[in-house]
Amino acid sequence: MRRRLPAGLPMTWGGEGSRGLTAANIIHQHLRDEIVSLRRAPGAVISEKDIAAAHGVSRTPVREALLRLADEGLVEIAPKSGTFVSRIPVGALPEAIVARMALEEVTARTAALNASGSAVSGLRAILERQAEVAAAEDHAGFHDADEAFHQAVADAARYPGIWRMVQQLKTQVDRFRHLTLPQPGRMGRVIEEHRAVVDAIAAHDPDGAAAAMRRHVEGLRASLGEMRDVNPGFFDGDVSEAGMSMPAADRLRP
């Protein structure tokens, strides 16, 4: 008996095999968006049955989506009890930022060594676009451009797998960021930091690129300051563990 050899090219270790647009994948994406954008609040109950009904499918693909979200740390499944949107693990955020810094630093370094001319041009284009949306006070567009920038650096370094890890790390921090006040001047500062990274990459200066990227992510850590409003029980553990000052009060009384 001859076994057929699938022609699939996995390309990386951690990537969901980009298996077609199955119902489970659609629901996964949908729920993920809702959770990351905080349209579903941390701690909120997720009902398999409701999701299934809302999408007009059975519980099976919903369950598959939820299991993957659980692996990503975005939902918590309590057996025979319920499924909930994960609270933001503020205690783990500093570690996540450390990991991201380490990964992005080496990415920038390699990008400086490997970047093609077109890659540099692409980076500059993203920089321009980001400046434009910043001038328009378009926060959503700014965030998109930021993501595009970091991905472009990863592409320039040819590190798709590391980029996937960074994306994973970004998720929790981004969710937290949605709860912070927009800081005046932050967009301009970020753009300058990005520009420094691009300049170092264009100059093929690995140490400079790594240092610039490190400064950038460091700045990100500092931007986790103030909460947007009186925050409910969105967090797991003590908020003061996030490394930055914070009223530390107003947790809901249970």
Place this chain on the structure above:
Amino acid sequence: MRRRLPAGLPMTWGGEGSRGLTAANIIHQHLRDEIVSLRRAPGAVISEKDIAAAHGVSRTPVREALLRLADEGLVEIAPKSGTFVSRIPVGALPEAIVARMALEEVTARTAALNASGSAVSGLRAILERQAEVAAAEDHAGFHDADEAFHQAVADAARYPGIWRMVQQLKTQVDRFRHLTLPQPGRMGRVIEEHRAVVDAIAAHDPDGAAAAMRRHVEGLRASLGEMRDVNPGFFDGDVSEAGMSMPAADRLRP
């Protein structure tokens, strides 16, 4: 209606919630062992039905386990066609090692800053044990001690999440390592590298610890040299991409 607040403490972002010993988890662990240890060959077919029968359960928990393995990159699911043990993505291994180096370097650095006395003692104990099993030519025990060492460093740094990422990265490389010839003197060299890391941590020398760990992982990269035997279609992409020399021939003719 009051909603109950689960007392679960997630602790990190990426960890499977350590949800009880469900059938799916058992099967996941079982299959994972078989795949990593190469008892299931890369490219081999996995039948949901067979696994289910072998474990005396239905296909549902088997499917859950396989989906998680697919997310980990250990199996590939071809819709309506079949599920296979992932071929080793040799082309992605250098990137995995780069990522691991970045993460373990910062881990060692933080460990040097944070390590308690007991943590250092624990590290030395592991070092001793590793020397013992090395003297006994116990390769399996050596590998276990190696894993314990790296985990202990991560524990000393209080980076459980980063350790989980490193574990993920180790998986594919370890699978590859299972196919390489044991290199004479490697165990002794590894132990010396470990000792350098511990010494730097004990001396609270962050730069030294980071450098020592970097050298260690660098040595690991170099150890990916020769294949154990004429290698079948265990690899995805060209083996020469692994960064080391290799006959590059004898792929199975389809």
Place this chain on the structure above:
DNA sequence: CTTACATATCTGATATACCAGTTGCGCATC
């Protein structure tokens, strides 16, 4: 002998049904 096509038989994806813990509320009790 080669090639194209129809079809039988695999597979994974989904639907449905059932089971067993967990939780919360209400009633009985003190």
Place this chain on the structure above:
DNA sequence: GATGCGCAACTGGTATATCAGATATGTAAG
């Protein structure tokens, strides 16, 4: 009124059945 207990309505975990796509094989035409 406070407290302990037990039932009822949830939930997630598993089992079973059904559907549709992909592959392989056999057959007929060239």
